[in-house]
Structures are given as structure tokens and as C-alpha cells.
Amino acid sequence: MTALAAPPAHTAQKNLTLPAWPITALLALYPLWWALGLGVLIFPIMAAPMLVLMLRRRAAGRPLVLPPGFAWWGLFLAAVVVSSAALGADPAGTVAEHASDRLISYGYRLGLYLTMTVLLLYAGNLTELELPRRRLVKLLGWLFVVTVAGGLLGMVAGTFEFTSPVEMLLPPGVRDKGFVQSMVHPYAAQIMDLVGGEKPRPAAPWGYTNTWGNNFCLLAGWLVVAAWASRRPLRKTIAVVVLGISIAPAVVSLNRGLWIGIGVLILYVAFRYVLLGKLWIIGAVVVAGTALVVALMASPLGDTVNARMDNGKSNGVRSFLMERAIDGFLESPVIGYGSTRTTIGGRNSIAVGESAGCERCGNFTVGGTGQLWQLMFAHGAAGTLGYLGFFAYGLWRFRRDRSPIGIAASAAIVTSFSAMLWYNSLATPLAFMVLAFALLWRNDLEGDA
Template sequence: MLYGFPVYWITGVSLFVPLFFGTVMAAFMVLRGHLRAVPGTLCWAALLCWIAVCLVSVTDFLQFAEFTQRLSDLVAVGISAAYYANARETLRLPHLLRGFIVIWTTVVVLGVLATQFPNFRLTTPLAYIVPRSLLNNEVMYEFAMPRLAEVQDPWGAEEPFVRPAAPFPYTNSWGMAYALLTPVMLLVWTRLSSRPKKFLLALALAVSVYPAAQTSNRGMLIALVIFALFVAARFVIAGSVRTALGVLSLLAASTAAAAAAGVFSSISERQAVSHTTSGRGEIYRETFEKTLQSPVVGWATPSMDPSIGIALGTQGYAWTLMFCYGFLGLVLFYVFLSRVLLATWRLAGTTAYVLQGIVATVGCTIWFYGLGTTQCLILVLAASALARAAVDGGDIDG
């Protein structure tokens, strides 16, 4: 699921990968038997069971198909976490980190290409196989013929905004993946013993700043700041004040570099013509009021609001959970995050703090950021690595 990430994007089959590998892993676990549940497993299972109950809100076939796709992805993600937790003899943390490297590298490379070829769309093999009628579906079209960038040309802008998106349909998904995995890449850098590898990764990190800056993405910057502050706080609590100051110094230097590169001015320029802040406020208000009409089981899937022109239950995964699965769906997701953090809080070391940072950052950012299947997979695998270490006695590298 991780190592083949770029291949699945190029071939257009990313939509089907979670279900395929989830089925394979489930079969292996059934054959093996003697499975164990680590902290967070039952919480995730409870969330999935509640989502299944919310099927009662489905009203037509298209809604059923979308609901089923979302649920199957979440089931596959949960199976992946359970598989990692039970494969402690064969899957260790370096295997997971190398998978994260593949995803991050794909994100950065395609991000750079997006800045150079913003109007390019890839025609994948899937586009030649699926019926033309299915290509009229927006989701299927974005997977079969993915674009490299979101090109936005709002009224009043001096020139279009080219915002990297690939290997995801939207720029915000790119930003979420970048925010979650870039601190992991810094962790990987500290673990490398080869100087050439350290140099290459440092070069890749430096290059990644360019497409990240081109996204003019406020949420991505906020997520990175939250991540850095959380890790610094963990070091302070552990008594490593010097390391915490190092993390904060890196954050300050990155902020200064971003300002010098014009990132903040680019964000201000886009906000001046796009008015996304006020628009999001209206979407959130309408989403909350609509949820109050079905607070228990929600509405199953996001729903287009003609007066706004944007689907309610979008623009943030917390709102998706609330709108689609009621307030209990949102609560159960936070129960999962809280359970993982509380159960693994005693774990010490940079690796543990960074993986905990993924969990904490997701908890803070889902109010304005969506959580696609890949980003969700990153979250639950990080949680599984933490939980497995807590159960096995604190060896996070085991």
C-alpha cells in the first residue's frame, strides 16, 4: 500500500488499492489467528460500527455507492493498523518509515512538476478501461485522469494561482500529507548513518520548500506549527529543554525563510481575491445547522447546498464526520485519537514524539482540513506503531 504509491497513481487504480490490500491483509490475519488488539483498535472498530449504522440515512444508489466507498476505505485503513500491530516479528519501524519516504517523495516530485506543468493531466491506463459514462463522475475522473495542480483564477487576481495537488485531487490534501510527513522526514534524517543519504534527504527537504510555498496554503503552515510546538512541548516535559529549543529554533528559521520567500504575502494576496475565510464560515454554519436536523445518524454523505455552491460536510474532516455520521461519529474519532495518545504518553524519545505529533496534529487540523485515505492511513499506522510499542514494553523501534 505504501511502497507502490506512485505506481498506483500513474496507473489510476489508487481508488481500489485500499480495498484490495485490506482484503489480502485480512485474509492473512484470519489464517494466522492469535491476533491481539492494541490501544486504539477497539475505538476504531467502534467508529466503523457506528458508521455502518448510519447507512440508514442513505436514500439513493449514488449515495449508497459513495457511502460504501468511504466505509470500505476506513475498514481497510483499520485492517492495515491491525496488521502492523500483529506483524511485530516481520514488520518493524524502518519498514514503515521507508513507506512514508515513498509517499513524501512522490508528493514532492509531483509538487515540483505541478509548478512547471500546471495544466497537465495524466491519462492513466484506467481511463481506457472504464466506460465513458463513469468518467463523467467527478471522483472517477480525477483518479483516471488526474491533474498535477489546481489552477485558480479568481476575479481580481493579477495572474492565476498555481497550487500543486498531485498525487491527490486537491491542494489541501497535498498540504495535509506534506505537513504530516515532513517532520517524519526530519526524523528519518536523524536516523541515517550514511552521509550521502543524509545529503540527498537534506537536498530533497530543501527542494520541497518550493512546491510547498506555491500552495499558498494557510492550513499546511498551521499544521506544521502545531506539529513543531507539540514535539517541543514533549521534549520540555521530558526534561530535554535544549532539544526543545532546537525544535523551536528550526521553526523560527523556517518561518523567517517562508517570509523572505514571499509565502505569507502570497497567502495574503490569494485571500484578498478569493474570500475563502468568509466562505468557509458560511459552510460551517450551514453544516452545523443541517446536522442538528439529524444529530444521531447524520446524512450518510456530504450534500450539495445550492445556495452556497459547495457540499455541506466538506472543508474539514471533523465536519465530514459530524455531518455524515452525527455527533457521535465525531466523538468516536476523537476517542480514538485520545486513547492512542493517553496509552502511549509514557513512550520517550524523538521517534515517539514525532509519531505522537502526527496524531495530535490531525486532531487539531481536521476542523479545516480533510483527511483523505492516504492521510488517514498515515495517521493510523503511526498510531499502531505507538500502540504496539506501548504494549511491547516501550521499544518504539520494535
């Protein structure tokens, strides 16, 4: 028998290389994916070639590197899997269903968590030659510009929507469901009555207003880092203009969690710069804050803020669901219930439920008003500890990273911690969290960009 010839050297070298196109296409073309109706679905779609490419490179002889603290994330994933054993349980005050009825929502979340794991590993294993960190920062900064553009669209054309190609391919019984609509039906804003009368709240291209606000905080820092790393003054000017314009949709969104997140982001960055001895940041924050207050007082935006602060219509529902999540956690503290649950009725009466004429009346989702509450209720102490432990360990492990990328990445993670009280992280916010972690990790491996 004739021995098989060894592959040419250039072929082996090619197999050892990870191409940047899966992440570049994912981020740079996200507006296109949104318009096509793929939205968050593009993440598992792109995760498939990422996984194949990593396995191919590993088979060619280059090992897969795991990030520091990955054992925490492994604990979280294990907890998600083990918690599926409780899918058939019906906590007090929730709608009774069979475990099989909850498999779709459970499988959706598990699939996205695995997708984010692949994204983390792929982004972290890319080298500077394959995908420069500054290029990844520019892609994330670009998505902040997209977020602001979507916010402006929601302000001026709140009822704008259209049927996407993917939506056209779905059966009517599937595409008409609210959850499916949020993924495949592009729309500019959610129309809600929070301050007297229905008003549009920016959502494009992230599906929900809360997700829009969460991503606003996670991405804002990357625009600043990308612009100030450039030698072109025009890019700095454009960044300042975009940040100034972003105030309008941020206020009109009526998103108090976003407002708090911006405050956390600014205070954390200022704190880090003060530790570096750059005390000028204090003056910059004071000047910027004063300018913002003056701008709000001199424009109708100030009235919008006051109206939202005087109308906390969602407070009662959030408190009700937080109590249900804590009660559920105490009933099943180790592994949780595997997924969310639907309450019987509303917070005032079990007789109040959603209907065709009032989809938001009762039957609320326990674990749907904040990642922390969902972790506690769905995956218990084990899942909560693994999830929070991974990102907290990353903050501690990379605490000495004083580069602009390092500070922006850690600021994004810190901001996400505050957002966990009222925002859920799947799918895009968690994607931006793991990419921030990957940038910290790569800084640690390769030095400052």
C-alpha cells in the first residue's frame, strides 16, 4: 500500500488560521440581518461556522485556549442543563404545564448560551493578525451608531415596520406569536402608554426597548475608544456629534434603566481614570453633566424625564415578579426550575389575565424582568454563582488593564451588572458582554493594542 502524502505546508498553515469573517459579518452587517428578519437568529447561525473552524484548527494541531475563569462558565452551563430536570414543576401561583410545553423556551435559552460560549472562544482565540482588537472595537463602535440611528427612527417614525423575508417563510400560526414577531418582524419602536397616552419607545434594531437601552450602555464606550484611537480629527468630531444626538432617543425611550446605566458607566470610567492620576476627568464629568442638565431644562426633553419619573407604572409589576422570583428561588434554591414560568392572573387578582384585547394584562413572566431574577428562578444558586462568578472573576483578573480598551471593556461588564436588576441579557447584550470579556482576555495575552 502507498502511504498518504502529507498535506502541503501552506494547507496546514491555512487550517491553523481562524478567519475573522464570521465575527466581522455578524457585527458589520447586523442592520442587514435585522432587515432580513434574522435578528438575534444570526448569532447561532454564525456560531455554526465558528465552531467548525475552531474544531478544524484544533484537529490541525493548534489547541483551543480557554479564557481565565472558564470553570465558572462551565458551572453555569452545567447548572442550565441540570435545571431542565425541574421543567415539569409548577411553583405556587404559576400556570400548570407539562415539561414538554416548556422545552421550546428552555431549548432557546440553552442554545443561545451555547452560542455565546462559541462566540467567546472564537473571539478570544483570534490573534492580532487574524482580527486586530482595534478593528473589533470599531465594529462595536459602529453598532452604537446603528443603535442611535435606530433610536432616531423610533422617534420620528415610531409606527414604521415591515414584513421581513424570513417572516414571509414562516407559517401564520408561528409568525403571529409576539415572541416570534420580536425576532423576525422589523419595527422601529414599541408603542406603550407610560406617561399618559401611547408613545413610541425606540427599539430598532434590537427588538425591545429594554434591549435597546441595555445595548446603548454596552456599546457607547466603544465609539469613544475607536474615535480617540484614530488620528483623524474628523472621526472624533463625528463621535462627539453622535453622542450628543444620542441623548434625544435615550430620553424619549423613557428607559430609567438606561439612564441609571449611563450614570454607572460614567462614574466607573471616571473612577478608573482618577486611580490613574488623571484628575481632569472629574472636571470633564462635571462640565458634561452641567451641559446635559441645561440642555434638558431648555428643551422638551426635560419635561419627558419629569413625566417618566412621576409615572412608575411598571414598578408594581416589577416588584410583584421580583417577589415571585425570590419565592421560587427559596423553594428550589440549588437548581431552580429550568426556565421561566407564567403567573396565574396578575399582581392584584388571579382572575386578571391576558387576552386578545389586552396582551399585557396579567399572566406575567417570572424571570422576565431582569437577568438576575431569571438566573435565580430558572437555574438556582449554582447557575447564578457560575454566571456572576465568571464575569466577576474577569473584572478581578484583568483589573490591572489600564488601556482604553481594558477600561471600556470592564466598564461594559460593570454596567451590565447594574442592568441585571431590570434587563434580561439574551441575546445581544450577552453577546456584547462576552466580546468585552474577550477583549480583556486578548489584552492579557497580547499586551496593549
